[in-house]
Amino acid sequence: xxxxxxxxxxxxxxxxxxxxxxxxxxxxxxxxxxxxxxxxxxxxxxxxxxxxxxxxxxxxxxxxxxxxxxxxxxxxxxxxxxxxxxxxxxxxxxxxxxxxxxxxxxxxxxxxxxxxxxxxxxxxxxxxxxxxxxxxxxxxxxxxxxxxxxxxxxxxxxxxxxxxxxxxxxxxxxxxxxxxxxxxxxxxxxxxxxxxxxxxxxxxxxxxxxxxxxxxxxxxxxxxxxxxxxxxxxxxxxxxxxxxxxxxxxxxxxxxxxxxxxxxxxxxxxxxxxxxxxxxxxxxxxxxxxxxxxxxxxxxxxxxxxxxxxxxxxxxxxxxxxxxxxxxxxxxxxxxxxxxxxxxxxxxxxxxxxxxxxxxxxxxxxxxxxxxxxxxxxxxxxxxxxxxxxxxxxxxxxxxxxxxxxxx
Amino acid sequence: xxxxxxxxxxxxxxxxxxxxxxxxxxxxxxxxxxxxxxxxxxxxxxxxxxxxxxxxxxxxxxxxxxxxxxxxxxxxxxxxxxxxxxxxxxxxxxxxxxxxxxxxxxxxxxxxxxxxxxxxxxxxxxxxxxxxxxxxxxxxxxxxxxxxxxxxxxxxxxxxxxxxxxxxxxx
Numbered sequence: 001x002x003x004x005x006x007x008x009x010x011x012x013x014x015x016x017x018x019x020x021x022x023x024x025x026x027x028x029x030x031x032x033x034x035x036x037x038x039x040x041x042x043x044x045x046x047x048x049x050x051x052x053x054x055x056x057x058x059x060x061x062x063x064x065x066x067x068x069x070x071x072x073x074x075x076x077x078x079x080x081x082x083x084x085x086x087x088x089x090x091x092x093x094x095x096x097x098x099x100x101x102x103x104x105x106x107x108x109x110x111x112x113x114x115x116x117x118x119x120x121x122x123x124x125x126x127x128x129x130x131x132x133x134x135x136x137x138x139x140x141x142x143x144x145x146x147x148x149x150x151x152x153x154x155x156x157x158x159x160x161x162x163x164x165x166x167x168x169x170x171x172x173x174x175x176x177x178x179x180x181x182x183x184x185x186x187x188x189x190x191x192x193x194x195x196x197x198x199x200x201x202x203x204x205x206x207x208x209x210x211x212x213x214x215x216x217x218x219x220x221x222x223x224x225x226x227x228x229x230x231x232x233x234x235x236x237x238x239x240x241x242x243x244x245x246x247x248x249x250x251x252x253x254x255x256x257x258x259x260x261x262x263x264x265x266x267x268x269x270x271x272x273x274x275x276x277x278x279x280x281x282x283x284x285x286x287x288x289x290x291x292x293x294x295x296x297x298x299x300x301x302x303x304x305x306x307x308x309x310x311x312x313x314x315x316x317x318x319x320x321x322x323x324x325x326x327x328x329x330x331x332x333x334x335x336x337x338x339x340x341x342x343x344x345x346x347x348x349x350x351x352x353x354x355x356x357x358x359x360x361x362x363x364x365x366x367x368x369x370x371x372x373x374x375x376x377x378x379x380x381x382x383x384x385x386x387x388x389x390x391x392x393x394x395x396x397x398x399x400x401x402x403x404x405x406x407x408x
Numbered sequence: 409x410x411x412x413x414x415x416x417x418x419x420x421x422x423x424x425x426x427x428x429x430x431x432x433x434x435x436x437x438x439x440x441x442x443x444x445x446x447x448x449x450x451x452x453x454x455x456x457x458x459x460x461x462x463x464x465x466x467x468x469x470x471x472x473x474x475x476x477x478x479x480x481x482x483x484x485x486x487x488x489x490x491x492x493x494x495x496x497x498x499x500x501x502x503x504x505x506x507x508x509x510x511x512x513x514x515x516x517x518x519x520x521x522x523x524x525x526x527x528x529x530x531x532x533x534x535x536x537x538x539x540x541x542x543x544x545x546x547x548x549x550x551x552x553x554x555x556x557x558x559x560x561x562x563x564x565x566x567x568x569x570x571x572x573x574x575x576x577x578x579x
Binding site: 060340353368 | 437466469471486493497517518520522542544546553
C-alpha cells in the first residue's frame with residue numbers, strides 16, 4: 001500500500017495507532033535526569049514507562065570503603081534540595097549505632113536547620129508546580145527566600161547546596177550571631193511572602209482547574225506503592241516520622257500534620273504549603289528554646305565524644321592527645337561497634353531511611369538508603385494512565401522527584 | 409524485648425514453628441530469619457493477620473556474606489505496622505549459586521523496583537516478578553556490582569594515566 005522508496009519507516013509504524021514520545025532524560029519538565037517513555041493516543045496517555053539510573057553513582061558501594069564521617073558528603077547528593085536533612089539523618093543513624101546521647105541544644109539547633117531545609121525543598125517543589133502550569137512569577141519571587149535559607153546554611157557550615165553540615169555528635173561550630181540574625185529576619189519576613197505566594201495559587205482558578213483531579217491516588221494504593229511524606233499525606237494518611245517515631249526531640253514541639261483527601265496534584269500542593277506554615281511554627285518554638293539556655297549550656301553545640309568528634313584545631317596544634325584523636329578520626333582508624341541499625345527521618349519528600357550494618361570494622365559492611373522518591377516514582381505509570389500529556393507533566397513535578405535521590 | 413514484640417514472636421512461632429528462628433531485638437526492631445521457601449507465606453501472614461497488620465513495605469535490600477557457605481546472600485525486608493507503629497525486619501538467606509526467591513510484588517506494588525534494584529546489584533532472581541531487569545545500571549552489564557567479590561578500585565594503583573582523569577600532568 002505504501003510505496004515510497006525514499007523514506008524508511010520502521011515496520012508496522014504506519015499501522016500503529018499510537019505515538020511514542022520520549023519525555024527526558026533531559027527534558028526541561030523532568031527537572032532532573034530521568035526518562036519517561038509515554039505511549040500517546042492523541043493527547044491521552046495510554047501507557048508510560050519510566051527509565052531511571054542516568055546519574056547512578058554507586059554511593060552504597062563507595063560507602064563500604066569510607067569511615068562514617070566521609071559518608072556525609074555522599075548523603076548531600078541524594079536529595080540535594082534539602083541536603084541538611086540527609087546529613088543529619090545520617091549522623092543520627094551513626095549516633096544510634098554508637099549509642100551517643102545528644103545535648104538538647106544540639107537537638108533544637110538541628111530541628112531549626114532541618115525545618116529550614118524542609119521549607120526550601122517544599123518551596124522549590126510548589127513553585128515548580130506553578131512553573132509547569134504556566135505561572136513563573138511565584139517561582140522567581142520565592143527564590144529570594146530560598147537564598148536567605150542558603151545564607152543561613154552558609155553562616156552555619158560554609159556551604160550552600162551540598163552542605164555536608166554538622167558532625168557525628170553535633171555541629172562543627174556554634175551558630176554565629178549572624179546566623180541567628182538571618183534566622184530572625186527569615187522568621188519575620190517569610191510568613192508574609194508565603195501568604196502572598198499562596199494567594200497567587202491557592203484560589204487561582206486556572207491553577208485549580210489544572211491541578212484538581214489530576215494525578216490522583218487513593219490512600220490504599222498510595223500505601224501499597226510505598227508512598228511516604230507529603231504525597232502520602234495528601235492521600236489522607238497521617239503518617240509522619242516526626243510524630244510516629246520522634247527523633248531529635250520532635251516530641252517537645254507542638255505542631256499539626258496537614259492531611260489531604262484526594263491525593264491529587266492540588267492536595268499535594270496544599271499539604272506542602274501547610275507544612276511550610278508548620279515548619280515556621282516549629283522553627284519559632286525551637287528558636288525560643290535555644291534562646292532559653294543559660295550559663296554553660298548556652299554554648300553547647302556538640303556531644304562530648306572524643307572518638308568521633310574532631311577536636312578543636314587550636315588543641316590539635318598544642319596537645320598530644322587531641323592530635324592523636326584528630327589523626328585517628330581523619331584516617332578512619334576507629335572501629336565501629338558491631339551492629340545493625342535502621343534509622344529514618346522525615347525527609348522533605350518522604351521517609352528517608354538508612355540501613356547500616358557494621359561488622360565491627362572501620363567502614364560500614366553494608367549501607368542501604370531507603371530513598372523515598374525511588375519508591376514512589378513507580379506509581380507514575382498508574383497515576384498518568386488515561387491522563388492528558390500536559391497533566392502528566394504537572395503530576396511529575398508535584399511528586400517532587402529528585403534524580404539524585406532516585407539514582408543514589 | 410518489648411511486650412508487643414513478644415506477642416509477634418509468639419504468634420510467628422505458633423504458626424511457623426521452627427521455620428522462623430534467630431529472633432533478636434536490636435535498637436528496638438525485632439529481627440528474625442525464615443526459610444527461603446517461606447518468605448512469601450510469612451509476609452502474607454504478617455500482612456493478613458488482624459493483630460499484626462504489617463501492611464507497609466518500608467524497604468527491601470540484600471547483603472552479601474561471602475564467608476557463609478550455602479547462605480551467602482541475605483534478603484532483608486523492613487515491614488511496618490503503621491497503625492501501632494511497629495517495625496520488624498525479616499531476613500532470608502539464600503545460596504549464591506541458586507539465588508531464587510519468590511517475589512513480593514503481588515502483595516506490595518512498592519516491591520517492584522526494590523526487587524529490580526536488588527536483582528541489579530546482587531543478581532537475585534525474584535520468581536514471578538513482572539519485569540525483572542536492571543534498573544540503575546546499564547542493561548549490558550554482565551556482573552552484579554554490589555557483591556563483595558567486586559571490590560572498589562585500589563586507591564593506590566599507579567598504572568593509570570592520570571592525565572586522562574584530570575589529575576597530574578601540566579596545567
